[in-house]
Amino acid sequence: MQKNIILSISFIVLLSVFPGCKGDGWEYLFNGKNLEGWKQLNGEAKYEVINGEIVGTTVANTPNSFLATEKTYSDFILEVELLLTEEMNSxxxxxxxxxxxxxxxxxxxYQCEVDPSDRAWSAGIYDEARRGWLYPVDLNPAAKTAFKMGEWNKYRIECIGNSLRTWLNGVPVAHVIDDMTPEGFIALQVHAIRDKKHEGRQIKWRNIRIKTKNLAPSPxxxxxxxxxxxxxxxxxxxSQGFKLLFDGxxxxxxxxxxxxxFPEKGWEIKDGVLSVLDNGGDTSKKGGDIITTEKFGAFELKxxxxxxxxxxxxxxxCIGDNGPSIGLEYQIIDDERHPDAKNGINSNHxxxxxxxxxxxxxxxxxxxxPxxxxxxxxxxxxxxRGEHWLNGRKVVEYTRGDSAFNALVAKSKYAKFKNFAMTAESPILLQDHNNTVHFRSIKIKPLN
Known part of the structure; x- marks a missing residue:
């Protein structure tokens, strides 16, 4: 019995001394001594091991630098602690x-952002050198205060199937569903710097561990x-209440x-896309606007x-009270090439x-x-209250029916319409404006 106790204690000591051990399913990617299992890619920022931590140091006149794992990973849960004492991007x-x-x-x-700036997008998801921002943290403003400058911050990244989720210091930050890249390496970035006065700034990482087996999604x-x-x-x-308005x-x-x-001409469904078609100036080919068969009051539409x-x-x-197509409009237009984009007041077209x-x-x-x-x-x-968003950024906000809204209506093309856009509920309308525009992934969540 005493021998078994001694062996158990020895095993626990071994786990604490050699963090690469996998007794709890976690594997440490950094051994605390050197950069074995890692390789540097692209830029020439400095990576070194100091006091059991990986330290990345900015270097001028070099592109983004990455310290990447030699192994690749598909489904996993990754946890990393990192420290910044000066503002820098990583x-x-x-x-x-x-x-x-x-x-x-x-x-x-995919990149889980480190952003101590006033923008505060830490743990948002960026698609490095590819599609750009996928999840700006404007989409989850409650998470903007999670990053702690001058303190160790714990990041958690959970990739299971097509679900990509992040947490920062226990705060849920981002959730992306995507299937572009199912497997790849993990890397620690030191971002390029434009100003030489920012040379020598450092970021530190420690306790980098990963779990790849018996994964259970977080609640x-x-x-x-x-x-x-x-x-x-x-x-x-x-589970949040969204449903598809177009089944593809x-x-x-x-x-x-x-x-x-549904119109027999002027609209097309092909390869999962709902398209209004250019009629080439021939109005006989025009299908006209389409609307949902269901009406909505308050809602969120994606x-x-x-x-x-x-x-x-x-x-x-908010259409219908003054005709089937009179209401509020989220404008969809080629700003550079369509003349109406330059019309209106202060670019409101x-x-x-x-x-x-x-x-x-x-x-x-x-x-x-385009x-x-x-x-x-x-x-x-x-x-x-109403909001328009574009690619994760809020670009318009207003309150329907307040004095500011009514003053804008009075100066607009809608001035002649009584109680403009104040209908309690209405369908959603997709406009046929004689040009080809494609739609997909149309989803709505009633908010009533």
């Missing part, structure tokens, strides 16, 4: 790659979900805005849209604007070019 790559055929070996793939968190798989309703979205195959749930069934060059369309809501009322405040880098998919979002709250 990140944790996961399911990432570096191949000669892609941009001469540039590291690309669901009630945070916004970015789902990048077309026309897919994830379990997390369904049929026009079920949609009809002509002027009555009757949708993907893809413009052809020079195209114009829109999504309308531009992409994602509340058409003819409020211009969208957007950064060009968060707008996808031919690429954008992610739109409209929220109409029960208290009449």
């Amino acid at each position: 990140g944790i790559q996961f399911r990432s790659e570096s191949t000669p055929e892609y941009n001469n070996g540039r590291v690309h793939g 669901a968190e009630d945070i916004y979900v970015v789902n990048l798989i077309p026309n897919n309703l994830s379990k997390a979205e369904a 195959e049929t026009p079920n749930g949609w009809k002509s805005a002027t009555g009757g069934t 949708f993907d849209f893809n413009l052809e060059e020079g195209a114009n369309s829109g999504i309308k809501y 531009s992409l994602a604007s509340l058409y003819d009322l409020i211009a969208a405040k957007k950064e060009k880098r968060f707008v996808k070019d 031919g690429e998919w954008n992610r739109g979002r409209i929220i109409l709250f029960p208290d009449n």
Whole structure:
């Protein structure tokens, strides 16, 4: 009996001294002594081991640097502790790659952000050297205070199947559903610096461990979900109350805005995409606007849209009191090539604007070019507050019916309409503006 006790104590001591042991299913990726199992890619920032920690140091005039695992991982739970005492950008790559055929070996793939700036997007998900921001933390503002400057911060990344989730110091931050890269390496980034005065800044990492077997997803968190798989309703979205308005195959749930069934011309469903078609100026080919067969009061609408060059369309809501297509509009337009984008007041005819009322405040880098998919979002709250979002950024906000809203209406093309856009409930409308625009992943969550 005494011998068994001694052996048990010895085993516990071994686990504490040699953290690479897997008694609890965790494997430590850093042995605390050297960089065995890691390799440096791309830039020439300095990586070294000091006092049992990996220390990354910025170096001027070199691109983003990555200390990558030699092994690749598919499904896993990763935990990392990191420390910053000076402001600098960094990140944790996961399911990432570096191949000669892609941009001469540039590291690309998912990144869990380290952002101590006032923007505060730490633990958001970025797609390095590929699609850009997938989950800006504006989507989950409650998580913006999770990062602690000058203290050790614990990151947790959970990748199981197509579900990518992050936590920071126990706070849930991001949830992305995506299937672009199912496997890849893990890497610690030291971001390139533009100003030589920032040379020598450091980030430290420790307790880097991973679990790859017998994985159980963490309990669901009630945070916004970015789902990048077309026309897919994830379990997390369904549990939050979302449903698909377009099934990817049929026009079920949609009809002509002027009555009757779904248009027989002017619209097309192909390869999981609902498209309004360019009629080339021949109005006999025009299908007209379409609306949902169901009406909604307060709601949250998510949708993907893809413009052809020079195209114009829109999504309308709060319609019906002054005609079947008169209401609020999320403007969908090619800002660079369609002339109407330059009309209106202060750019309130531009992409994602509340058409003819409020211009969208957007950064060009968060707008996808024609031919690429954008992610739109409209929220109409029960208290009449409204928001437009574009690719994870809020670009418009207003309150329907307040004095500011009414003043804008009075100066707009809608001034002649009584109680404009104040209907209690209405369908959602997709506009036929004679140009080709594609839609998919249209989902709605009633908020009443």
